[in-house]
Amino acid sequence: MKSVYIKDIYRNVEKYADQTVVIEGWIRTLRASKAFGFIEVNDGTFFNNLQVVFEESLANFSEIAKLSISTSVRVEGKLVITPDAKQPFEIKAINITVEGKSSNEYPLQKKRHSFEYLREIAHLRPRSNTFSAVFRIRSLAAFAVHQFFQEKGFVYTHTPIITGSDAEGAGEMFRITTLDPKKPPVDEKGEVDFTKDFFGKETSLTVSGQLQGEAYALAFRNIYTFGPTFRAENSHTARHASEFWMIEPEMAFADLNDNMELAEEMLKYIINYVLENAPEEMDFFNKFVDKGLLDRLKGVVSSDFGRVTYTKAIELLKECKENFEYPVEWGCDLQTEHERYLTEKIFKKPVFVTDYPKDIKAFYMKLNEDGKTVAAMDLLVPGVGEIIGGSQREDKLELLEERMDAMDLDKEEYWWYLELRKYGSTRHSGYGLGFERAIMYLTGMANIRDVVSFPRTPKSADF
Amino acid sequence: MKSVYIKDIYRNVEKYADQTVVIEGWIRTLRASKAFGFIEVNDGTFFNNLQVVFEESLANFSEIAKLSISTSVRVEGKLVITPDAKQPFEIKAINITVEGKSSNEYPLQKKRHSFEYLREIAHLRPRSNTFSAVFRIRSLAAFAVHQFFQEKGFVYTHTPIITGSDAEGAGEMFRITTLDPKKPPVDEKGEVDFTKDFFGKETSLTVSGQLQGEAYALAFRNIYTFGPTFRAENSHTARHASEFWMIEPEMAFADLNDNMELAEEMLKYIINYVLENAPEEMDFFNKFVDKGLLDRLKGVVSSDFGRVTYTKAIELLKECKENFEYPVEWGCDLQTEHERYLTEKIFKKPVFVTDYPKDIKAFYMKLNEDGKTVAAMDLLVPGVGEIIGGSQREDKLELLEERMDAMDLDKEEYWWYLELRKYGSTRHSGYGLGFERAIMYLTGMANIRDVVSFPRTPKSADF
Numbered sequence: 001m002k003s004v005y006i007k008d009i010y011r012n013v014e015k016y017a018d019q020t021v022v023i024e025g026w027i028r029t030l031r032a033s034k035a036f037g038f039i040e041v042n043d044g045t046f047f048n049n050l051q052v053v054f055e056e057s058l059a060n061f062s063e064i065a066k067l068s069i070s071t072s073v074r075v076e077g078k079l080v081i082t083p084d085a086k087q088p089f090e091i092k093a094i095n096i097t098v099e100g101k102s103s104n105e106y107p108l109q110k111k112r113h114s115f116e117y118l119r120e121i122a123h124l125r126p127r128s129n130t131f132s133a134v135f136r137i138r139s140l141a142a143f144a145v146h147q148f149f150q151e152k153g154f155v156y157t158h159t160p161i162i163t164g165s166d167a168e169g170a171g172e173m174f175r176i177t178t179l180d181p182k183k184p185p186v187d188e189k190g191e192v193d194f195t196k197d198f199f200g201k202e203t204s205l206t207v208s209g210q211l212q213g214e215a216y217a218l219a220f221r222n223i224y225t226f227g228p229t230f231r232a233e234n235s236h237t238a239r240h241a242s243e244f245w246m247i248e249p250e251m252a253f254a255d256l257n258d259n260m261e262l263a264e265e266m267l268k269y270i271i272n273y274v275l276e277n278a279p280e281e282m283d284f285f286n287k288f289v290d291k292g293l294l295d296r297l298k299g300v301v302s303s304d305f306g307r308v309t310y311t312k313a314i315e316l317l318k319e320c321k322e323n324f325e326y327p328v329e330w331g332c333d334l335q336t337e338h339e340r341y342l343t344e345k346i347f348k349k350p351v352f353v354t355d356y357p358k359d360i361k362a363f364y365m366k367l368n369e370d371g372k373t374v375a376a377m378d379l380l381v382p383g384v385g386e387i388i389g390g391s392q393r394e395d396k397l398e399l400l401e402e403r404m405d406a407m408d409l410d411k412e413e414y415w416w417y418l419e420l421r422k423y424g425s426t427r428h429s430g431y432g433l434g435f436e437r438a439i440m441y442l443t444g445m446a447n448i449r450d451v452v453s454f455p456r457t458p459k460s461a462d463f
Numbered sequence: 464m465k466s467v468y469i470k471d472i473y474r475n476v477e478k479y480a481d482q483t484v485v486i487e488g489w490i491r492t493l494r495a496s497k498a499f500g501f502i503e504v505n506d507g508t509f510f511n512n513l514q515v516v517f518e519e520s521l522a523n524f525s526e527i528a529k530l531s532i533s534t535s536v537r538v539e540g541k542l543v544i545t546p547d548a549k550q551p552f553e554i555k556a557i558n559i560t561v562e563g564k565s566s567n568e569y570p571l572q573k574k575r576h577s578f579e580y581l582r583e584i585a586h587l588r589p590r591s592n593t594f595s596a597v598f599r600i601r602s603l604a605a606f607a608v609h610q611f612f613q614e615k616g617f618v619y620t621h622t623p624i625i626t627g628s629d630a631e632g633a634g635e636m637f638r639i640t641t642l643d644p645k646k647p648p649v650d651e652k653g654e655v656d657f658t659k660d661f662f663g664k665e666t667s668l669t670v671s672g673q674l675q676g677e678a679y680a681l682a683f684r685n686i687y688t689f690g691p692t693f694r695a696e697n698s699h700t701a702r703h704a705s706e707f708w709m710i711e712p713e714m715a716f717a718d719l720n721d722n723m724e725l726a727e728e729m730l731k732y733i734i735n736y737v738l739e740n741a742p743e744e745m746d747f748f749n750k751f752v753d754k755g756l757l758d759r760l761k762g763v764v765s766s767d768f769g770r771v772t773y774t775k776a777i778e779l780l781k782e783c784k785e786n787f788e789y790p791v792e793w794g795c796d797l798q799t800e801h802e803r804y805l806t807e808k809i810f811k812k813p814v815f816v817t818d819y820p821k822d823i824k825a826f827y828m829k830l831n832e833d834g835k836t837v838a839a840m841d842l843l844v845p846g847v848g849e850i851i852g853g854s855q856r857e858d859k860l861e862l863l864e865e866r867m868d869a870m871d872l873d874k875e876e877y878w879w880y881l882e883l884r885k886y887g888s889t890r891h892s893g894y895g896l897g898f899e900r901a902i903m904y905l906t907g908m909a910n911i912r913d914v915v916s917f918p919r920t921p922k923s924a925d926f
Contacts (some may be wrong), residue, residue: 026718026887042683045616070887100888123879126682139619146609153508156602160917161691164708164924176637178695181647181655192644199924219589221507228624232641243625253487416586416926424489424533427565453622454675461627461662463879
């Protein structure tokens with residue numbers, strides 16, 4: 001008899017009521033007296049466990065009664081509706097067989113563990129309530145992203161991970177090499193000879209797929225990337241990881257307004273999708289991780305996001321007389337405290353800040369007519385601050401080259417990126433959403449290490 | 464007036480007939496006489512172009528008549544059904560404005576270019592028929608993969624790209640480092656001191672997410688990965704790239720039969736999805752790239768895949784008296800010529816070959832009761848050979864340790880992988896599908912460099 005998924009039983013209980021079913025899963029809890037016992041089984045398909053009742057009539061009753069947590073079992077039994085009990089139904093066991101034993105050394109016992117401790121057993125933590133919820137939300141949110149863009153006809157583009165260029169023009173990047181680390185070949189000048197390296201030149205891990213994404217947007221009109229990106233920054237904050245996934249849509253024939261509309265629609269779509277498809281997990285986060293979570297997310301979905309220029313935002317922040325740690329002045333980069341004040345206190349909803357000073361933004365952003373700001377946008381959300389950053393791109397060859405010269409970038413290296421402005425350039429726009437930050441926002445989890453399966457941070461690449 | 468997508472017009476032409484519409488896109492071809500002209504516009508949303516007719520009544524007629532290919536334009540005009548013409552409808556232009564000029568130097572002129580040449584302009588080649596078709600199929604196939612697994616409740620897992628271990632136990636891997644390439648720190652023994660490197664140890668780019676995927680399958684029951692993987696092999700074949708994407712599902716409580724069923728269902732699902740969602744592109748490939756393509760794919764969808772053990776397959780190959788370049792003997796690895804003979808000549812359909820000699824397979828595959836073969840499976844398909852490789856995993860701690868010892872692997876490094884066999888081990892199975900090989904199979908494209916946006920191969924990491 002084939003086992004059924006516990007999720008199927010929860011979602012279609014009328015189909016299984018009073019039937020004999022088989023489930024397979026792991027023991028989450030076990031209590032037994034001399035005559036009977038209870039096992040909570042979780043099979044990973046669903047957030048909730050399924051209670052199994054077993055009695056001394058089982059041939060192996062005494063063996064089962066002593067099993068350790070996380071033992072994998074096969075249970076055959078009758079599904080009984082239990083309207084008067086805490087759980088809606090349970091299985092009365094006819095037969096329980098052990099597939100793989102566990103032991104009392106199992107590190108994830110029922111007591112509450114700190115998230116720090118659970119990071120040390122990252123191979124086991126998805127078996128806990130919190131992390132099974134986190135990583136199921138992560139999976140659903142990833143699919144929501146794909147479905148959102150595919151429904152709109154956007155072409156999913158796999159931009160390269162290994163790159164010979166630096167997309168942001170300011171990256172701390174990881175080098176990729178197969179040269180002998182101890183005795184690399186050197187050239188006539190005594191420098192390391194990267195022409196002898198695997199790719200015939202110095203290569204790194206990408207920090208963004210945007211530039212290549214632009215090439216594809218100028219062929220397909222609408223594209224998106226969704227892949228890993230990397231920062232070799234020695235940051236030890238709760239918001240920085242060395243390896244993280246990013247979503248970068250790019251649209252031709254689209255200006256900054258189109259860009260903001262897309263970002264707003266996307267964020268609402270993702271939130272709605274996880275609320276609809278993982279109600280048990282989202283309730284759990286709301287109860288045990290972040291008490292205001294559901295209200296906040298539902299507020300976002302039902303609000304029209306605000307829009308304010310950077311210049312106006314600076315005015316508002318100066319007027320508010322709040323005592324910020326970092327002073328506010330036109331030309332400064334907004335700090336998280338400023339961002340949160342804007343979205344939480346002034347607008348009380350998500351807000352796009354647009355048209356930043358060109359000197360604090362990347363070279364590829366479109367220069368506004370004032371000559372001093374660029375068509376950038378950052379989306380700020382309550383509880384987090386910036387979650388999306390994007391811009392309309394500079395589509396005029398001369399202006400782009402001027403900016404690159406001013407920032408001392410090597411135009412030769414970007415020959416193909418410049419050519420996009422030579423052969424049918426168009427207005428075009430895009431943005432980046434850090435996927436981990438989005439998951440933190442959706443779940444209320446406070447540390448990026450707790451929304452990545454096996455996190456990579458400075459001095460840490462375990463598992 | 465907002466522009467509409469050319470795809471929308473093709474799919475809902477009755478809605479737009481005799482209406483004034485605006486399209487935005489790039490000129491694919493332009494012919495003009497003194498009194499009128501024709502432009503084929505492609506906006507990237509659809510494989511086919513839309514024909515625009517313009518007449519000398521346009522104020523800028525002479526400017527438009529001289530435009531170069533790939534110029535981006537905005538066309539306002541009336542959509543007219545043309546039942547007697549080659550194209551089903553066209554736009555009679557009222558207004559044409561140029562958004563971005565192109566020039567006669569545009570490298571992708573209408574004449575046919577070799578695929579080799581087009582690789583040198585990888586930033587422009589998605590604007591050609593062939594590559595717009597390839598990369599749209601790639602996007603649709605990727606989504607089909609996600610939809611297939613999500614419909615079944617599989618959890619999408621992002622396994623790490625940067626790794627401190629070697630999943631296959633035999634990899635040629637890329638090193639990731641931030642150490643000074645010229646003067647790396649050395650330890651007391653004069654060796655490079657990787658404890659001073661970014662992650663505090665030597666790290667590489669992953670060759671597979673399987674081992675971490677197993678950890679997640681033993682929590683969620685069913686998971687899949689879909690991410691980039693890397694090989695630092697100096698291979699210059701048409702089937703090898705240094706960076707490619709891989710799909711790796713992993714199922715707990717599943718044996719080799721369940722594994723084969725999943726692989727067969729998945730492959731049929733992907734094929735059906737692209738046939739349904741990209742009929743124009745698939746017709747194009749069938750006509751211009753690979754003449755038997757549609758028949759072959761439809762044959763796969765409607766066939767029950769064959770199954771044969773390796774031992775039986777060797778017998779069949781020996782009996783057939785074919786003159787193979789590589790001789791066939793029990794214990795040898797099957798070469799592409801053998802694989803293709805099996806699937807094309809003997810079975811005439813896709814076939815799973817199972818239960819290979821343990822000595823030619825990876826350490827984690829489950830030892831069969833005969834003590835000399837493992838529960839491995841390779842799926843062979845006509846025209847290609849192997850497209851999927853997988854196995855049931857060794858779930859017994861002692862046997863896994865024995866295999867690791869025999870292969871001289873460092874068990875300490877795999878402590879967490881071994882623990883999965885200590886705390887509720889179960890039978891479990893999974894496989895890997897190389898996504899680029901799948902795209903080659905779906906499109907008939909013969910070189911892996913032509914199904915990757917910006918391919919990375921030895922001595923080549925351009926763009």
